[in-house]
Amino acid sequence: MKSLGSIRRSFAPWTDPAARPYIAFENITKRFGDFVAVDDLSLRIYEREFFALLGASGCGKSTLLRMLAGFEEPTSGRILLDGQDLRGIPPYRRPVNMMFQSYALFPHMSVEQNIAFGLKQDGMPKAQIAERVAEMLKLVKLEQFARRKPHQLSGGQRQRVALARSVAKRPKVLLLDEPLGALDKKLREETQFELMDLQQNLGLTFVVVTHDQEEAMTMADRIAILDKGRVMQVATPAEIYEAPSSRFVAGFVGTVNLLEGSVMSRDGASLRIKGASGAEIRVENVPDDVSSGEVAFAIRPEKIKVSPRRPAEGTANVMEGEIFDLAYLGDMTVYHVRLADGQVVKASALNSARVSEDQLTWSDKAWISFAPDAGVVLTR
């Protein structure tokens, strides 16, 4: 049997142009009065994918989920699920189930009644319901809490009941609205991995809405970054982080330094940029469509090297500055280096040695440097 890791590693249907999307949002627009919640948005989600919709509050991610569940109808455009147009199909006839942010457990029903509710609506025979409920309770490790009411459970247990209830019907797609939002940090981290295992074991398609980038990065196969009802980028967590497509995405996920400048010249796949400070930045592996104009060079703090001495002659991309601020975090140290033009660049260094001989401290002169392929050029 293949391990889950290897299944996951080889899973990339979005790279296959012949693959048929399982869920397709086609030019979806949703207006509430004058407010445009979702603006001409198209997305394709594949079977068995763990897909995350990531964005700040009000970006339209929850509206998108609610349209898929059937609680809202799109103003225009259509949603296809497994080839079927969902328009006009009420929520109680859609083969999707949702886990609500508030969990929405029925307060007057016990844990097992909550889980059995959906199965009863399908008219499943009693014996079979009992069997499925027992299976679900075992899955979320709540066997001994079957007869409790929701208010007799802790937050983490309620979350599990909500999860068990939403997967009990074996929906084609499970929608999760901020599934871990109400849990504390430690529990959230554990639950992230449990959710991933559950998704792999049941072979379901998950669409999760979250505002927590770490959560999305950990769990999702692909992430869609949303802003003001539009998709900014759809890609794997690594692509989103390493190759953001715009200043917005670069700034939204993780920490980034944006060095603004204009293109001086292009030679093959390498580009020379004149930075605002006057320093020249050399970049390699630049996409074909960038050859002139105003651009931003985006680079992550951990890819910038900080040193107290000037790097050897011939090193690419060296800038001089002084340590403006620093934070020692134990495993690493974050430096804020102020360049000649006043811009503050963030750089982080792993503290791989216990004692370092050349420690930098406040107001020290420092040089930052980075490889030509350590960052990306952004035009948007």
Add this chain to the structure above:
Amino acid sequence: MNTTWSRFNIVSIVLGFAFLYIPIVLLIVFSFNESRLVTVWAGFSTKWYGELFRNQGLIDAAWVTARVAFISATVATVLGTMAALALTRYTRFRGRVLFSGMVFAPLVMPEVITGLSLLLLFVAIGLDRGFLTVTLAHITFSMCFVAVVVQSRLISFDRSLEEAAMDLGATPVKTFFAITLPVILPAIVSGWMLAFTLSLDDLVIASFASGPGATTLPMKIYSQVRLGVTPEINAACTILIAIVAVGVLIASVVNKSREVQRQRDEQAAQRH
């Protein structure tokens, strides 16, 4: 906080309670009076209670009152709940503010006006005054109280419960009966109880809307008192007070124990 009893506090409390309860205590005491004269004590006796159960007029009136209260409270609860649902759920329909204002206006309307207007209506449409008209009148005014009670519960109702039920395959009708109704049931029950007691002790509106053969207990008591207070009436009132007191006591004991149970459950959940 000052927990000691100052002289001022003691005096305030004694005066306050005396003001509230001396009349009621007097009424109860004199219901056990041997004498026919209400204000002259002539020894302990329960004969007026016996007398009371032989007074067919009072018994009939009590029976009418109970039926009117039961029917009107039930109908008012259904209508009031429907009004509350409409007002909280369909917030975007035209004239909603006007509609909600009109539902709640009868709460502050003087009863004389409500009674008189109902009387005029019944006369105008040629409805003979009697059991039906009293019941209709009581439905009319107690419905608003039910709507207020149920609406305040619905405002805090988590709509995602209903969405979750529909998401799991329940039709809107099924969702209402399986989820919404059980969750708001406590509010509906207290609405019913409020409507029931309002109907039970209403004198003004009943006087306008009632006719021969449908005399309610408050009307009967009032008309008898005009001929002079008899210890019989005291006995009837004492029984009413006892019923109300027992009802309030049970309700508060049930509430208290449920609250204690809930707190214990929540503490138990925290430990896991």
